[in-house]
Amino acid sequence: MNVLDRINSVAGSVEKWWNEETEKSLIISIMGQTGVGKSSLINALFGTDLYVDPVRPGTLKPEVRYVKGKSGHNVKLYDLPGIGESQKADEQYFGQYKQMLLESNVVIWATLADTRSFTFDRDALDKALNTIDEQQRVTLMSKVIFVLTKVDLLNAAASSPWIFYHDEHEGIFATMDPLEKLIKRKEEYFHRAFIEPFKHLIRSQTYWSGRFAVRDPRIHYEKPIVNFKGFLSEEERDQLKRRYPRYRDVFDRLHDQYRVIPCSERFKYNLDFLMKVITDKLETHSAGQFGGFVVNSRMDKVPSSEARNRINIVFVDESSNHAFNGNGLHAK
Amino acid sequence: MANYSGYDVKELAQRARAQIELDEKYARERQESYRAKRRLRIDQIITAVVMEAYGKVTREIVEQVKRLLPREWFN
Numbered sequence: 001m002n003v004l005d006r007i008n009s010v011a012g013s014v015e016k017w018w019n020e021e022t023e024k025s026l027i028i029s030i031m032g033q034t035g036v037g038k039s040s041l042i043n044a045l046f047g048t049d050l051y052v053d054p055v056r057p058g059t060l061k062p063e064v065r066y067v068k069g070k071s072g073h074n075v076k077l078y079d080l081p082g083i084g085e086s087q088k089a090d091e092q093y094f095g096q097y098k099q100m101l102l103e104s105n106v107v108i109w110a111t112l113a114d115t116r117s118f119t120f121d122r123d124a125l126d127k128a129l130n131t132i133d134e135q136q137r138v139t140l141m142s143k144v145i146f147v148l149t150k151v152d153l154l155n156a157a158a159s160s161p162w163i164f165y166h167d168e169h170e171g172i173f174a175t176m177d178p179l180e181k182l183i184k185r186k187e188e189y190f191h192r193a194f195i196e197p198f199k200h201l202i203r204s205q206t207y208w209s210g211r212f213a214v215r216d217p218r219i220h221y222e223k224p225i226v227n228f229k230g231f232l233s234e235e236e237r238d239q240l241k242r243r244y245p246r247y248r249d250v251f252d253r254l255h256d257q258y259r260v261i262p263c264s265e266r267f268k269y270n271l272d273f274l275m276k277v278i279t280d281k282l283e284t285h286s287a288g289q290f291g292g293f294v295v296n297s298r299m300d301k302v303p304s305s306e307a308r309n310r311i312n313i314v315f316v317d318e319s320s321n322h323a324f325n326g327n328g329l330h331a332k
Numbered sequence: 333m334a335n336y337s338g339y340d341v342k343e344l345a346q347r348a349r350a351q352i353e354l355d356e357k358y359a360r361e362r363q364e365s366y367r368a369k370r371r372l373r374i375d376q377i378i379t380a381v382v383m384e385a386y387g388k389v390t391r392e393i394v395e396q397v398k399r400l401l402p403r404e405w406f407n
Contacts, residue, residue: 006385007393011400013381018374018405165348172355174348207368224368253361272358279362279369284376287369294366300355 021288025066025074029101032110033120034081037149037265041110044265045275046293048075062096073292078104098132101140105286106278109194113148113186113262114157118193125194129201141201145261145277146194151183152264158182162267164307171307172300173267183262190260199231206253206280214244225284228254257281266310271299367407374405 001009028046030038039050047070065077078100101107111121129137152173155161160178165171175183195202205227212221220227232240237255241248257277263270275295282290316322378397382389398406 007396008400010378010381010385010393011397013385014374014377014397014401017377017381021373163344163348165345165352172348172352174344174351176344176347207365209368224372249361253365272355272362276358276362276365279365282366282369284369284372287366287373290366291370294363296359296363298352298355298359300352 018288022291023074024289025076026069026106026286026289026293027076027078027104029078029080029104029107030110031080031101031108031124032149033112036110036112038079038108038110040265041108041147041149041263042075042077044268044271044299045278046075047071048077050077061093062100069293071292094127094131098128101128101143102132102136104143105282105289107140107144108278109144109146110149111146111190113151113183114153116189118190122193125198129198137198137201138203141198142203143281143283145257145274145281146190147274148186148190148260148262150264150266151186151262151269152267154182154186155179164302164304166304166307168304170301170303173264173269173302173307175269187260187262194260195231195258202231202258204228204232204254204257204281206250206257208247208250212247212250214240214247216240226250226254231258253280268300268302275299371406374401 026046028042030042032038039052042048043050043052048067050065050067062081063079065079067075067077069075080097080100109121109125111118128140132140152162158179158181160176160182162179163174163176165174205225207224208221208226209224212223212226214221218229218232220229232251232255234255237251240251244251253276256273257280259277261270261274261277263274265271279290279294375394378394379389382393382397386393
């Protein structure tokens with residue numbers, strides 16, 4: 001074989017290898033109790049079409065579901081109901097949970113935002129971490145993303161409506177001040193339960209393409225990836241940003257990976273942020289599988305017509321014989 | 333449509349625009365993050381295949397292989 005043929009053959013093998021990786025299913029684990037909106041969240045993030053039953057809960061055993069994203073790429077979904085809902089189910093299926101969580105490319109742990117109790121979820125996390133070795137704990141904690149679902153339900157608690165900022169065709173949902181503060185407090189509350197006790201197990205990584213000259217023993221740079229060992233707190237992040245302003249986005253991204261992420265699939269709120277964190281936390285060897293799910297445009301847009309239908313109150317004024325709702329005025 | 337009493341339209345619009353700016357930034361960052369990982373993964377694959385074919389990895393061989401691969405992989 002001459003020199004050119006040999007190079008061509010190597011390039012062909014590289015192309016074949018990469019193409020095989022892109023055709024593999026992306027493996028996603030979604031953990032959380034019944035009714036937290038696991039399927040809806042996966043649909044919103046990965047363009048899948050999982051059936052959502054508003055009445056009947058799913059089963060208590062882990063389920064494997066094969067679905068396709070919008071682009072036709074395959075997803076192998078491990079749908080993991082909350083541990084703690086049934087002791088019998090926990091004992092029976094816990095071995096499978098561990099295997100599935102460790103095998104996954106993306107692990108999302110979903111908790112309902114409108115709850116104050118994290119006992120079930122915290123017990124489940126303890127159980128998961130206590131039955132694996134130290135290296136597996138680091139792997140699991142580096143993959144898992146804690147998400148607070150259905151934050152659209154928090155407006156009543158904050159006595160603060162949502163903003164829908166739109167033109168004729170589409171718009172975005174945004175928060176007012178009291179609601180934003182409540183969401184932040186929720187995030188901090190759950191952060192104390194799910195992240196802080198496991199700081200020593202945390203590793204984060206993000207990209208940077210140029211020279212990266214930061215002197216910090218926790219940071220290791222191997223172009224184009226910046227690795228960080230441990231948890232980068234808000235205070236530490238701000239210190240690093242002041243000292244190395246050029247890399248402020250890098251420090252933000254490292255910190256963001258270990259935030260509990262509040263979001264709403266219904267209002268498409270914070271999905272852009274969540275997807276950014278998912279992409280940043282992805283291990284390099286999963287890049288091919290993930291390629292079909294990279295969303296290039298903003299994910300926060302909601303058609304104005306749909307948003308109007310989400311206003312679920314009709315004001316009835318019998319004296320004037322009128323009823324009002326989000327679509328405008330309707331004479332009775 | 334009449335303004336909802338007690339709210340400053342300009343202030344609400346400003347909050348929403350700030351949210352849009354952030355979401356745009358996140359969308360850009362996730363694209364860059366994915367591209368960086370794709371480049372790195374392809375480099376890893378090239379290294380493995382070159383090593384198997386030549387028993388060594390040199391910069392020259394790697395560059396020659398890269399020139400034959402789709403350019404968008406390295407964007």
